[in-house]
Amino acid sequence: MRVVMFGYQTWGHKTLEALIGSDHEVALVVTHPVSEQRYESIWADSVEDLARSNGIDVELAQRPTPELIARVKLAEPDIIVANNWRTWLPRELFDLPPHGTLNLHDSLLPRYTGFSPVIWSMISGASETGLTAHRMDDDLDTGDVLVQKSVPIGPTDTATELVGATIDLIPEVLLDALGQIESGTATWTPQNLEERTFFHKRSERDSLIDWTWPAEDLDRFVRALSDPYPNAYTFVRGQRLRITKARVSRGIYGGTPGRIFIKEADGMVIVAGPNAHRGQNHGLVLERVRTDDDVEHNALDFFPHGGGYLTDGADRAPEDLVAR
Template identity: 60%
Template sequence: MRVVMFGYQTWGHRTLQALLDSEHDVVLVVTHPRSEHAYEKIWSDSVADLAEEHGVPVLIRNRPDDDELYERLQAADPDVIVANNWRTWIPPRIFALPRRGTLNVHDSLLPKYAGFSPLIWALINGETEVGVTAHMMNDELDAGDIVRQESVPVGPRDTTTDLFHKTVDLIAPVTTKALALIADGQTEFTPQDRSQATFFHKRAEEDIRIDWNWPAEDLERLVRAQSAPYPSAFTFHRGKRLEILASVVSEGRYGGTPGRIFYREGEGVVIVAGADARTGRNHGLAVTRVRTEDGRELPATEYFTSMGGYLTSRP
Protein backbone atom coordinates (compact mmCIF):
# COMPACT_ATOMS: atom_id res chain seq x y z
CA MET A 1 0.00 0.00 0.00
CA ARG A 2 0.94 3.63 -0.49
CA VAL A 3 1.34 5.14 2.98
CA VAL A 4 1.50 8.73 4.23
CA MET A 5 2.79 9.00 7.78
CA PHE A 6 1.95 11.70 10.35
CA GLY A 7 4.11 11.57 13.47
CA TYR A 8 6.45 13.16 15.96
CA GLN A 9 9.17 12.31 18.48
CA THR A 10 10.37 8.77 19.16
CA TRP A 11 6.87 7.31 18.83
CA GLY A 12 6.60 8.68 15.31
CA HIS A 13 10.20 7.71 14.56
CA ARG A 14 9.53 4.07 15.56
CA THR A 15 6.36 4.05 13.47
CA LEU A 16 8.14 5.41 10.42
CA GLN A 17 10.97 2.90 10.83
CA ALA A 18 8.44 0.07 10.97
CA LEU A 19 6.80 1.35 7.79
CA LEU A 20 10.15 1.71 6.01
CA ASP A 21 11.02 -1.87 6.99
CA SER A 22 7.67 -3.18 5.76
CA GLU A 23 6.37 -4.12 2.33
CA HIS A 24 4.51 -0.81 2.08
CA ASP A 25 5.63 2.29 0.18
CA VAL A 26 6.03 5.44 2.31
CA VAL A 27 5.30 8.29 -0.11
CA LEU A 28 5.13 11.32 2.22
CA VAL A 29 5.85 12.19 5.87
CA VAL A 30 4.28 15.04 7.85
CA THR A 31 5.82 16.01 11.20
CA HIS A 32 5.93 18.87 13.70
CA PRO A 33 8.78 21.39 14.10
CA ARG A 34 11.12 20.87 17.04
CA SER A 35 9.70 22.06 20.36
CA GLU A 36 11.11 23.44 23.61
CA HIS A 37 8.19 22.08 25.65
CA ALA A 38 9.59 20.10 28.60
CA TYR A 39 7.78 16.90 27.65
CA GLU A 40 8.42 17.24 23.91
CA LYS A 41 12.20 17.45 24.28
CA ILE A 42 12.10 13.94 25.80
CA TRP A 43 12.23 10.93 23.46
CA SER A 44 12.79 13.35 20.59
CA ASP A 45 14.18 11.16 17.78
CA SER A 46 13.61 13.13 14.58
CA VAL A 47 10.97 11.85 12.19
CA ALA A 48 12.11 14.38 9.59
CA ASP A 49 15.73 13.23 9.69
CA LEU A 50 14.74 9.57 9.29
CA ALA A 51 12.47 10.34 6.35
CA GLU A 52 15.13 12.42 4.62
CA GLU A 53 17.71 9.66 5.10
CA HIS A 54 15.41 7.39 3.08
CA GLY A 55 14.53 9.93 0.42
CA VAL A 56 10.95 10.39 1.59
CA PRO A 57 9.49 13.90 1.11
CA VAL A 58 8.78 15.73 4.39
CA LEU A 59 6.36 18.49 5.31
CA ILE A 60 6.71 20.37 8.62
CA ARG A 61 3.47 21.57 10.16
CA ASN A 62 2.05 22.56 13.54
CA ARG A 63 -1.46 21.91 12.23
CA PRO A 64 -2.58 19.97 9.14
CA ASP A 65 -5.19 22.48 8.02
CA ASP A 66 -3.74 24.37 5.05
CA ASP A 67 -4.60 23.93 1.39
CA GLU A 68 -1.02 23.28 0.30
CA LEU A 69 -0.79 20.28 2.61
CA TYR A 70 -4.12 18.96 1.39
CA GLU A 71 -2.99 19.26 -2.23
CA ARG A 72 0.27 17.45 -1.45
CA LEU A 73 -1.69 14.65 0.20
CA GLN A 74 -3.98 14.37 -2.81
CA ALA A 75 -0.95 14.17 -5.09
CA ALA A 76 0.62 11.48 -2.89
CA ASP A 77 -2.51 9.35 -3.53
CA PRO A 78 -2.27 7.29 -0.32
CA ASP A 79 -4.08 4.05 0.35
CA VAL A 80 -3.77 4.77 4.06
CA ILE A 81 -2.46 7.40 6.47
CA VAL A 82 -0.68 6.13 9.59
CA ALA A 83 -0.43 8.56 12.51
CA ASN A 84 1.42 8.28 15.81
CA ASN A 85 1.96 11.08 18.32
CA TRP A 86 0.50 13.74 16.06
CA ARG A 87 -0.12 16.53 18.57
CA THR A 88 -2.99 18.49 16.98
CA TRP A 89 -6.40 17.70 15.53
CA ILE A 90 -6.48 16.07 12.09
CA PRO A 91 -9.59 17.32 10.23
CA PRO A 92 -12.01 14.96 8.45
CA ARG A 93 -10.97 16.04 4.97
CA ILE A 94 -7.48 14.75 5.82
CA PHE A 95 -8.22 11.53 7.71
CA ALA A 96 -10.95 10.53 5.23
CA LEU A 97 -8.82 11.20 2.15
CA PRO A 98 -7.00 7.83 1.84
CA ARG A 99 -8.85 4.97 0.14
CA ARG A 100 -8.62 2.81 3.26
CA GLY A 101 -8.81 5.50 5.90
CA THR A 102 -6.39 6.66 8.60
CA LEU A 103 -4.84 4.36 11.21
CA ASN A 104 -3.88 6.06 14.45
CA VAL A 105 -1.37 4.41 16.81
CA HIS A 106 -1.77 5.47 20.46
CA ASP A 107 0.26 4.44 23.51
CA SER A 108 -2.60 3.38 25.76
CA LEU A 109 -5.13 0.59 26.01
CA LEU A 110 -8.03 2.49 24.50
CA PRO A 111 -10.74 3.43 25.31
CA LYS A 112 -8.91 4.35 28.53
CA TYR A 113 -6.26 7.09 28.56
CA ALA A 114 -7.07 8.86 25.33
CA GLY A 115 -5.28 12.17 24.92
CA PHE A 116 -1.90 13.07 26.33
CA SER A 117 0.81 11.46 28.51
CA PRO A 118 -1.12 8.20 28.94
CA LEU A 119 1.76 6.28 30.52
CA ILE A 120 2.28 8.85 33.26
CA TRP A 121 -1.42 9.07 34.09
CA ALA A 122 -1.80 5.28 34.02
CA LEU A 123 1.10 4.76 36.41
CA ILE A 124 -0.17 7.40 38.84
CA ASN A 125 -3.56 5.71 38.82
CA GLY A 126 -2.17 2.28 39.64
CA GLU A 127 -3.06 0.50 36.39
CA THR A 128 -1.76 -3.07 36.21
CA GLU A 129 -1.07 -2.97 32.48
CA VAL A 130 -0.37 -0.50 29.70
CA GLY A 131 -0.03 -0.93 25.97
CA VAL A 132 -0.44 0.30 22.42
CA THR A 133 -3.61 0.53 20.33
CA ALA A 134 -3.98 0.91 16.56
CA HIS A 135 -7.44 2.20 15.65
CA MET A 136 -9.19 3.75 12.69
CA MET A 137 -9.51 7.50 13.01
CA ASN A 138 -12.92 9.17 13.14
CA ASP A 139 -14.35 12.54 14.20
CA GLU A 140 -13.71 11.96 17.92
CA LEU A 141 -10.17 11.95 19.31
CA ASP A 142 -8.79 8.43 19.90
CA ALA A 143 -12.29 6.95 19.60
CA GLY A 144 -12.32 4.90 16.37
CA ASP A 145 -12.67 1.15 16.01
CA ILE A 146 -9.72 -0.88 17.32
CA VAL A 147 -7.72 -2.78 14.70
CA ARG A 148 -4.95 -4.16 16.91
CA GLN A 149 -4.02 -3.83 20.59
CA GLU A 150 -1.19 -5.29 22.68
CA SER A 151 -0.38 -4.87 26.37
CA VAL A 152 2.47 -5.30 28.86
CA PRO A 153 2.25 -5.58 32.67
CA VAL A 154 3.21 -2.74 35.02
CA GLY A 155 5.75 -3.95 37.59
CA PRO A 156 5.59 -2.83 41.24
CA ARG A 157 8.69 -0.64 40.87
CA ASP A 158 8.32 0.38 37.22
CA THR A 159 8.83 4.03 36.34
CA THR A 160 7.29 5.80 33.36
CA THR A 161 10.70 5.48 31.71
CA ASP A 162 10.49 1.69 32.11
CA LEU A 163 6.99 1.69 30.67
CA PHE A 164 8.09 3.83 27.74
CA HIS A 165 10.73 1.26 26.79
CA LYS A 166 8.22 -1.58 27.17
CA THR A 167 5.53 0.04 25.07
CA VAL A 168 7.68 1.66 22.39
CA ASP A 169 8.78 -1.84 21.38
CA LEU A 170 5.13 -2.68 20.69
CA ILE A 171 4.75 0.03 18.06
CA ALA A 172 6.25 -1.90 15.14
CA PRO A 173 4.31 -5.16 15.62
CA VAL A 174 1.02 -3.40 16.38
CA THR A 175 1.37 -1.13 13.35
CA THR A 176 2.44 -3.76 10.84
CA LYS A 177 -0.14 -6.33 11.99
CA ALA A 178 -2.89 -3.73 11.79
CA LEU A 179 -1.80 -2.71 8.29
CA ALA A 180 -1.80 -6.34 7.24
CA LEU A 181 -5.49 -6.60 8.15
CA ILE A 182 -6.27 -3.40 6.27
CA ALA A 183 -4.28 -4.53 3.22
CA ASP A 184 -6.21 -7.81 3.21
CA GLY A 185 -9.40 -5.82 2.77
CA GLN A 186 -10.79 -6.08 6.28
CA THR A 187 -13.05 -3.15 7.13
CA GLU A 188 -14.92 -4.35 10.23
CA PHE A 189 -13.01 -3.85 13.46
CA THR A 190 -13.78 -3.73 17.20
CA PRO A 191 -15.83 -0.72 18.35
CA GLN A 192 -14.59 0.95 21.52
CA ASP A 193 -16.77 0.76 24.62
CA ARG A 194 -17.27 4.48 25.05
CA SER A 195 -18.67 4.00 28.56
CA GLN A 196 -15.09 3.14 29.58
CA ALA A 197 -13.45 6.07 27.81
CA THR A 198 -11.22 8.52 29.67
CA PHE A 199 -9.47 11.56 28.20
CA PHE A 200 -6.42 13.24 29.75
CA HIS A 201 -4.79 16.64 29.23
CA LYS A 202 -1.12 17.46 28.70
CA ARG A 203 1.11 17.37 31.76
CA ALA A 204 2.24 20.72 33.16
CA GLU A 205 4.02 22.17 36.19
CA GLU A 206 0.91 21.99 38.37
CA ASP A 207 0.60 18.25 37.71
CA ILE A 208 3.92 17.44 39.37
CA ARG A 209 3.40 19.57 42.47
CA ILE A 210 3.04 17.21 45.46
CA ASP A 211 -0.18 17.43 47.45
CA TRP A 212 0.47 15.77 50.81
CA ASN A 213 -3.25 15.17 51.18
CA TRP A 214 -2.86 12.35 48.65
CA PRO A 215 -2.41 8.85 50.11
CA ALA A 216 1.22 7.71 50.33
CA GLU A 217 0.56 4.95 47.78
CA ASP A 218 -0.53 7.51 45.20
CA LEU A 219 2.41 9.81 45.97
CA GLU A 220 4.88 6.96 45.60
CA ARG A 221 3.47 6.26 42.13
CA LEU A 222 3.62 9.98 41.27
CA VAL A 223 7.34 10.00 42.09
CA ARG A 224 7.90 6.94 39.87
CA ALA A 225 5.75 8.46 37.14
CA GLN A 226 7.93 11.58 37.08
CA SER A 227 11.17 9.62 36.75
CA ALA A 228 14.12 11.01 34.80
CA PRO A 229 14.17 12.26 32.10
CA TYR A 230 10.70 13.59 32.99
CA PRO A 231 10.47 16.60 35.32
CA SER A 232 10.57 15.43 38.93
CA ALA A 233 7.71 15.70 41.42
CA PHE A 234 8.39 18.56 43.80
CA THR A 235 7.40 20.11 47.11
CA PHE A 236 8.70 23.03 49.20
CA HIS A 237 10.79 22.96 52.34
CA ARG A 238 11.42 26.17 54.23
CA GLY A 239 10.23 28.11 51.20
CA LYS A 240 12.59 26.45 48.72
CA ARG A 241 11.74 23.95 46.02
CA LEU A 242 12.69 20.36 46.78
CA GLU A 243 12.41 17.61 44.19
CA ILE A 244 11.54 14.10 45.36
CA LEU A 245 13.55 11.67 43.25
CA ALA A 246 12.84 8.36 45.00
CA SER A 247 10.52 7.11 47.71
CA VAL A 248 8.69 4.09 49.11
CA VAL A 249 5.53 3.66 51.10
CA SER A 250 6.44 3.44 54.79
CA GLU A 251 6.16 0.18 56.67
CA GLY A 252 4.70 1.88 59.73
CA ARG A 253 1.53 3.93 60.05
CA TYR A 254 1.92 7.55 61.05
CA GLY A 255 -0.65 9.99 62.36
CA GLY A 256 -0.69 13.75 62.32
CA THR A 257 -0.85 16.53 59.75
CA PRO A 258 -0.12 15.91 56.03
CA GLY A 259 3.35 17.11 55.07
CA ARG A 260 4.92 16.71 58.51
CA ILE A 261 8.58 15.59 58.41
CA PHE A 262 8.21 12.91 61.02
CA TYR A 263 10.49 9.90 61.36
CA ARG A 264 13.54 8.09 59.95
CA GLU A 265 12.57 4.64 58.71
CA GLY A 266 15.12 2.44 56.99
CA GLU A 267 16.90 4.48 54.33
CA GLY A 268 14.17 7.09 54.16
CA VAL A 269 12.52 9.92 56.04
CA VAL A 270 8.77 9.50 56.49
CA ILE A 271 6.46 12.34 55.52
CA VAL A 272 2.92 12.15 56.88
CA ALA A 273 0.44 11.75 54.02
CA GLY A 274 -3.28 11.50 53.34
CA ALA A 275 -6.18 13.85 54.00
CA ASP A 276 -7.23 11.72 56.99
CA ALA A 277 -3.72 11.33 58.43
CA ARG A 278 -5.04 12.57 61.78
CA THR A 279 -6.61 9.12 62.31
CA GLY A 280 -3.23 7.38 62.49
CA ARG A 281 -4.34 4.68 60.05
CA ASN A 282 -2.21 5.83 57.12
CA HIS A 283 1.18 4.83 55.85
CA GLY A 284 3.51 7.74 55.15
CA LEU A 285 5.79 8.42 52.20
CA ALA A 286 9.36 7.44 53.05
CA VAL A 287 11.44 9.79 50.90
CA THR A 288 14.84 8.30 50.07
CA ARG A 289 16.43 10.73 47.61
CA VAL A 290 15.99 14.45 46.91
CA ARG A 291 17.34 17.26 44.74
CA THR A 292 17.66 20.76 46.15
CA GLU A 293 16.85 24.04 44.44
CA ASP A 294 20.55 24.57 43.68
CA GLY A 295 20.82 21.17 41.97
CA ARG A 296 22.40 19.07 44.73
CA GLU A 297 21.19 15.47 44.73
CA LEU A 298 21.54 13.55 47.98
CA PRO A 299 19.96 10.92 50.24
CA ALA A 300 16.97 12.19 52.19
CA THR A 301 18.61 11.11 55.46
CA GLU A 302 21.46 13.53 54.72
CA TYR A 303 19.18 16.35 53.64
CA PHE A 304 16.80 16.16 56.60
CA THR A 305 19.27 16.64 59.45
CA SER A 306 16.50 16.83 62.05
CA MET A 307 12.87 15.85 62.22
CA GLY A 308 10.01 18.32 62.48
CA GLY A 309 8.67 21.03 60.26
CA TYR A 310 6.58 20.58 57.13
CA LEU A 311 6.80 20.05 53.41
CA THR A 312 4.27 22.22 51.60
CA SER A 313 2.75 22.58 48.14
CA ARG A 314 3.63 26.30 47.96
CA PRO A 315 6.62 28.35 49.17
Protein backbone atom coordinates (compact mmCIF):
# COMPACT_ATOMS: atom_id res chain seq x y z
CA MET A 1 0.00 0.00 0.00
CA ARG A 2 0.98 3.62 -0.49
CA VAL A 3 1.47 5.22 2.94
CA VAL A 4 1.76 8.74 4.33
CA MET A 5 3.22 8.67 7.83
CA PHE A 6 2.68 11.21 10.62
CA GLY A 7 5.10 10.67 13.50
CA TYR A 8 7.66 12.07 15.90
CA GLN A 9 10.49 11.04 18.24
CA THR A 10 11.60 7.41 18.64
CA TRP A 11 8.03 6.11 18.23
CA GLY A 12 7.74 7.71 14.82
CA HIS A 13 11.30 6.71 13.93
CA LYS A 14 10.62 3.03 14.71
CA THR A 15 7.36 3.20 12.73
CA LEU A 16 9.07 4.68 9.68
CA GLU A 17 11.91 2.17 9.98
CA ALA A 18 9.36 -0.68 9.88
CA LEU A 19 7.60 0.82 6.87
CA ILE A 20 10.87 1.29 4.98
CA GLY A 21 11.72 -2.36 5.57
CA SER A 22 8.31 -3.56 4.40
CA ASP A 23 6.65 -4.02 1.00
CA HIS A 24 4.67 -0.82 1.50
CA GLU A 25 5.61 2.44 -0.25
CA VAL A 26 6.17 5.53 1.91
CA ALA A 27 5.03 8.46 -0.23
CA LEU A 28 5.43 11.24 2.35
CA VAL A 29 6.50 11.72 5.96
CA VAL A 30 5.09 14.48 8.17
CA THR A 31 6.89 15.22 11.44
CA HIS A 32 7.31 18.01 13.97
CA PRO A 33 10.31 20.34 14.05
CA VAL A 34 12.94 19.64 16.71
CA SER A 35 11.79 20.87 20.13
CA GLU A 36 13.64 21.89 23.28
CA GLN A 37 10.64 20.95 25.44
CA ARG A 38 11.86 18.64 28.19
CA TYR A 39 9.74 15.59 27.44
CA GLU A 40 10.26 15.94 23.69
CA SER A 41 14.05 15.79 24.10
CA ILE A 42 13.68 12.25 25.51
CA TRP A 43 13.50 9.34 23.04
CA ALA A 44 14.44 11.87 20.36
CA ASP A 45 15.45 9.73 17.35
CA SER A 46 14.86 11.91 14.30
CA VAL A 47 12.04 10.97 11.92
CA GLU A 48 13.15 13.74 9.57
CA ASP A 49 16.72 12.46 9.30
CA LEU A 50 15.61 8.87 8.67
CA ALA A 51 13.19 9.94 5.93
CA ARG A 52 15.67 12.20 4.16
CA SER A 53 18.42 9.57 4.30
CA ASN A 54 16.03 7.21 2.47
CA GLY A 55 15.00 9.74 -0.17
CA ILE A 56 11.48 10.21 1.22
CA ASP A 57 9.74 13.59 0.99
CA VAL A 58 9.33 15.29 4.36
CA GLU A 59 6.98 18.00 5.60
CA LEU A 60 7.68 19.71 8.95
CA ALA A 61 4.57 20.95 10.75
CA GLN A 62 3.30 21.70 14.24
CA ARG A 63 -0.34 21.11 13.23
CA PRO A 64 -2.32 20.43 10.07
CA THR A 65 -2.85 23.43 7.81
CA PRO A 66 -4.78 23.69 4.53
CA GLU A 67 -1.41 23.60 2.74
CA LEU A 68 -0.41 20.39 4.53
CA ILE A 69 -3.74 18.73 3.76
CA ALA A 70 -3.29 19.65 0.10
CA ARG A 71 0.22 18.14 0.16
CA VAL A 72 -1.13 14.86 1.61
CA LYS A 73 -3.83 14.75 -1.08
CA LEU A 74 -1.13 15.09 -3.77
CA ALA A 75 0.65 12.05 -2.29
CA GLU A 76 -2.48 9.94 -2.95
CA PRO A 77 -2.05 7.56 -0.01
CA ASP A 78 -4.02 4.36 0.44
CA ILE A 79 -3.66 4.85 4.20
CA ILE A 80 -2.17 7.25 6.73
CA VAL A 81 -0.16 5.77 9.60
CA ALA A 82 0.29 7.90 12.74
CA ASN A 83 2.46 7.34 15.79
CA ASN A 84 3.22 10.04 18.36
CA TRP A 85 1.81 12.84 16.26
CA ARG A 86 1.29 15.50 18.94
CA THR A 87 -1.64 17.58 17.66
CA TRP A 88 -5.24 16.91 16.60
CA LEU A 89 -5.91 15.76 13.03
CA PRO A 90 -9.23 16.84 11.46
CA ARG A 91 -11.61 14.42 9.78
CA GLU A 92 -10.79 16.06 6.46
CA LEU A 93 -7.30 14.62 6.87
CA PHE A 94 -7.71 11.34 8.79
CA ASP A 95 -10.54 10.19 6.50
CA LEU A 96 -8.78 11.30 3.31
CA PRO A 97 -7.27 7.93 2.19
CA PRO A 98 -9.48 4.96 1.22
CA HIS A 99 -8.40 3.09 4.37
CA GLY A 100 -8.44 6.11 6.66
CA THR A 101 -5.77 6.55 9.34
CA LEU A 102 -4.21 3.81 11.48
CA ASN A 103 -2.94 5.19 14.78
CA LEU A 104 -0.53 3.45 17.17
CA HIS A 105 -0.94 4.14 20.88
CA ASP A 106 1.29 2.69 23.60
CA SER A 107 -1.35 1.32 25.94
CA LEU A 108 -4.07 -1.32 25.87
CA LEU A 109 -6.97 0.89 24.85
CA PRO A 110 -9.44 1.92 26.12
CA ARG A 111 -7.27 2.08 29.25
CA TYR A 112 -4.65 4.85 29.49
CA THR A 113 -5.91 7.06 26.71
CA GLY A 114 -3.99 10.32 26.42
CA PHE A 115 -0.48 11.18 27.48
CA SER A 116 2.50 9.29 28.99
CA PRO A 117 0.50 6.05 29.12
CA VAL A 118 3.35 3.77 30.23
CA ILE A 119 4.29 6.06 33.11
CA TRP A 120 0.69 6.48 34.24
CA SER A 121 0.03 2.74 33.96
CA MET A 122 2.97 2.01 36.28
CA ILE A 123 1.99 4.71 38.77
CA SER A 124 -1.59 3.45 38.95
CA GLY A 125 -0.58 -0.16 39.55
CA ALA A 126 -1.55 -1.80 36.24
CA SER A 127 -0.33 -5.36 35.71
CA GLU A 128 0.39 -4.83 32.02
CA THR A 129 0.85 -2.27 29.29
CA GLY A 130 1.23 -2.68 25.55
CA LEU A 131 0.56 -1.30 22.10
CA THR A 132 -2.71 -0.77 20.21
CA ALA A 133 -3.31 -0.23 16.49
CA HIS A 134 -6.68 1.47 16.03
CA ARG A 135 -8.62 3.48 13.49
CA MET A 136 -8.44 7.23 14.10
CA ASP A 137 -11.74 9.01 14.69
CA ASP A 138 -12.90 12.42 15.95
CA ASP A 139 -11.89 11.86 19.59
CA LEU A 140 -8.51 11.07 21.15
CA ASP A 141 -7.61 7.36 21.01
CA THR A 142 -11.24 6.18 20.86
CA GLY A 143 -11.40 4.51 17.42
CA ASP A 144 -12.02 0.84 16.67
CA VAL A 145 -9.16 -1.51 17.56
CA LEU A 146 -7.49 -3.83 15.06
CA VAL A 147 -4.37 -5.25 16.80
CA GLN A 148 -3.15 -5.22 20.42
CA LYS A 149 -0.06 -6.72 22.01
CA SER A 150 0.62 -6.66 25.75
CA VAL A 151 3.73 -6.39 27.92
CA PRO A 152 3.58 -7.48 31.60
CA ILE A 153 4.68 -4.98 34.24
CA GLY A 154 7.01 -6.80 36.61
CA PRO A 155 7.78 -5.99 40.26
CA THR A 156 11.14 -4.34 39.50
CA ASP A 157 10.50 -2.94 36.01
CA THR A 158 11.16 0.71 35.26
CA ALA A 159 9.22 2.89 32.85
CA THR A 160 12.35 3.20 30.74
CA GLU A 161 12.45 -0.57 30.26
CA LEU A 162 8.73 -0.77 29.52
CA VAL A 163 8.76 2.11 27.04
CA GLY A 164 11.58 0.30 25.24
CA ALA A 165 9.54 -2.91 25.25
CA THR A 166 6.47 -1.22 23.77
CA ILE A 167 8.60 0.51 21.11
CA ASP A 168 9.98 -2.91 20.17
CA LEU A 169 6.38 -4.05 19.49
CA ILE A 170 5.84 -1.42 16.79
CA PRO A 171 7.03 -3.41 13.73
CA GLU A 172 5.00 -6.51 14.66
CA VAL A 173 1.79 -4.64 15.46
CA LEU A 174 2.04 -2.22 12.54
CA LEU A 175 2.82 -4.76 9.84
CA ASP A 176 0.19 -7.19 11.16
CA ALA A 177 -2.43 -4.43 11.01
CA LEU A 178 -1.42 -3.22 7.54
CA GLY A 179 -1.37 -6.80 6.24
CA GLN A 180 -4.92 -7.39 7.47
CA ILE A 181 -6.14 -4.12 5.96
CA GLU A 182 -4.47 -4.77 2.61
CA SER A 183 -5.81 -8.33 2.38
CA GLY A 184 -9.35 -7.33 3.38
CA THR A 185 -9.34 -9.58 6.47
CA ALA A 186 -9.29 -6.81 9.11
CA THR A 187 -11.84 -7.16 11.91
CA TRP A 188 -12.31 -3.86 13.75
CA THR A 189 -13.46 -4.03 17.38
CA PRO A 190 -15.25 -0.99 18.88
CA GLN A 191 -13.82 0.13 22.22
CA ASN A 192 -15.97 -0.09 25.33
CA LEU A 193 -15.67 3.58 26.24
CA GLU A 194 -17.21 2.97 29.67
CA GLU A 195 -13.82 1.42 30.53
CA ARG A 196 -11.86 4.36 29.14
CA THR A 197 -9.32 6.08 31.40
CA PHE A 198 -7.86 9.38 30.17
CA PHE A 199 -4.62 10.79 31.59
CA HIS A 200 -3.25 14.33 31.23
CA LYS A 201 0.17 15.54 30.12
CA ARG A 202 2.83 15.33 32.80
CA SER A 203 4.56 18.36 34.28
CA GLU A 204 7.20 18.84 36.97
CA ARG A 205 4.53 18.99 39.68
CA ASP A 206 3.45 15.44 38.83
CA SER A 207 6.82 14.06 39.96
CA LEU A 208 6.55 15.42 43.52
CA ILE A 209 6.35 12.65 46.14
CA ASP A 210 3.35 12.54 48.47
CA TRP A 211 4.54 10.67 51.58
CA THR A 212 0.97 9.81 52.55
CA TRP A 213 0.89 7.32 49.66
CA PRO A 214 1.56 3.68 50.64
CA ALA A 215 5.18 2.60 50.22
CA GLU A 216 4.15 0.10 47.55
CA ASP A 217 2.73 2.96 45.46
CA LEU A 218 5.81 5.10 46.06
CA ASP A 219 8.10 2.27 44.97
CA ARG A 220 6.22 2.12 41.64
CA PHE A 221 6.29 5.92 41.43
CA VAL A 222 10.08 6.01 41.68
CA ARG A 223 10.45 3.25 39.08
CA ALA A 224 7.96 4.98 36.77
CA LEU A 225 10.15 8.10 36.82
CA SER A 226 13.43 6.41 35.99
CA ASP A 227 16.17 8.09 33.95
CA PRO A 228 15.98 9.73 31.45
CA TYR A 229 12.58 10.92 32.71
CA PRO A 230 12.39 13.65 35.35
CA ASN A 231 12.78 11.70 38.59
CA ALA A 232 10.48 11.53 41.60
CA TYR A 233 11.52 14.25 44.02
CA THR A 234 10.98 15.56 47.51
CA PHE A 235 12.49 18.32 49.65
CA VAL A 236 14.93 18.10 52.54
CA ARG A 237 15.81 21.22 54.55
CA GLY A 238 14.26 23.28 51.76
CA GLN A 239 16.37 21.72 48.99
CA ARG A 240 15.04 19.47 46.24
CA LEU A 241 16.17 15.85 46.34
CA ARG A 242 15.50 13.35 43.57
CA ILE A 243 14.99 9.68 44.41
CA THR A 244 16.56 7.35 41.85
CA LYS A 245 16.41 4.00 43.62
CA ALA A 246 14.16 2.79 46.43
CA ARG A 247 12.27 -0.24 47.68
CA VAL A 248 9.53 -1.20 50.09
CA SER A 249 10.80 -1.86 53.62
CA ARG A 250 10.76 -5.29 55.20
CA GLY A 251 9.69 -3.86 58.54
CA ILE A 252 6.56 -1.97 59.62
CA TYR A 253 7.19 1.62 60.66
CA GLY A 254 4.90 4.17 62.28
CA GLY A 255 4.86 7.89 62.89
CA THR A 256 4.48 10.89 60.60
CA PRO A 257 4.71 10.49 56.80
CA GLY A 258 7.98 11.85 55.49
CA ARG A 259 9.96 11.19 58.66
CA ILE A 260 13.59 10.23 57.99
CA PHE A 261 13.65 7.33 60.41
CA ILE A 262 16.19 4.54 60.58
CA LYS A 263 18.64 2.44 58.59
CA GLU A 264 17.34 -0.82 57.11
CA ALA A 265 20.02 -2.91 55.33
CA ASP A 266 21.58 -0.65 52.66
CA GLY A 267 19.06 2.18 52.82
CA MET A 268 17.25 4.77 54.94
CA VAL A 269 13.60 4.21 55.88
CA ILE A 270 11.14 7.03 55.28
CA VAL A 271 7.81 6.69 57.08
CA ALA A 272 4.99 6.55 54.53
CA GLY A 273 1.36 5.80 53.99
CA PRO A 274 -2.10 6.80 55.15
CA ASN A 275 -2.70 6.62 58.90
CA ALA A 276 1.01 6.09 59.45
CA HIS A 277 0.46 6.97 63.11
CA ARG A 278 -1.27 3.61 63.55
CA GLY A 279 1.95 1.73 62.82
CA GLN A 280 0.50 -0.57 60.17
CA ASN A 281 2.50 0.46 57.09
CA HIS A 282 5.74 -0.43 55.41
CA GLY A 283 8.14 2.44 54.82
CA LEU A 284 10.00 3.40 51.66
CA VAL A 285 13.70 2.57 51.85
CA LEU A 286 15.80 5.10 49.93
CA GLU A 287 18.91 3.56 48.36
CA ARG A 288 20.09 6.20 45.85
CA VAL A 289 19.36 9.95 45.76
CA ARG A 290 20.45 12.80 43.49
CA THR A 291 20.90 16.44 44.41
CA ASP A 292 20.22 19.35 42.07
CA ASP A 293 23.90 19.59 41.14
CA ASP A 294 23.33 16.18 39.43
CA VAL A 295 25.54 14.35 41.94
CA GLU A 296 24.18 10.94 42.91
CA HIS A 297 24.67 9.64 46.45
CA ASN A 298 24.17 6.44 48.36
CA ALA A 299 21.27 7.24 50.61
CA LEU A 300 23.16 6.22 53.76
CA ASP A 301 25.95 8.63 52.84
CA PHE A 302 23.43 11.41 52.36
CA PHE A 303 21.45 10.43 55.48
CA PRO A 304 24.06 9.11 57.97
CA HIS A 305 21.36 8.93 60.67
CA GLY A 306 17.64 9.38 61.11
CA GLY A 307 15.92 12.62 62.04
CA GLY A 308 14.11 15.39 60.22
CA TYR A 309 11.47 15.22 57.52
CA LEU A 310 11.12 15.03 53.78
CA THR A 311 8.44 17.49 52.66
CA ASP A 312 6.56 18.79 49.63
CA GLY A 313 8.54 22.03 49.79
CA ALA A 314 5.50 24.12 50.68
CA ASP A 315 6.94 24.82 54.10
CA ARG A 316 10.39 25.05 55.60
CA ALA A 317 10.46 22.51 58.39
CA PRO A 318 12.27 23.65 61.55
CA GLU A 319 15.47 21.95 62.57
CA ASP A 320 14.66 18.56 64.03
CA LEU A 321 15.35 18.74 67.76
CA VAL A 322 13.90 15.35 68.66
CA ALA A 323 16.40 12.93 70.20
CA ARG A 324 17.62 10.46 67.64
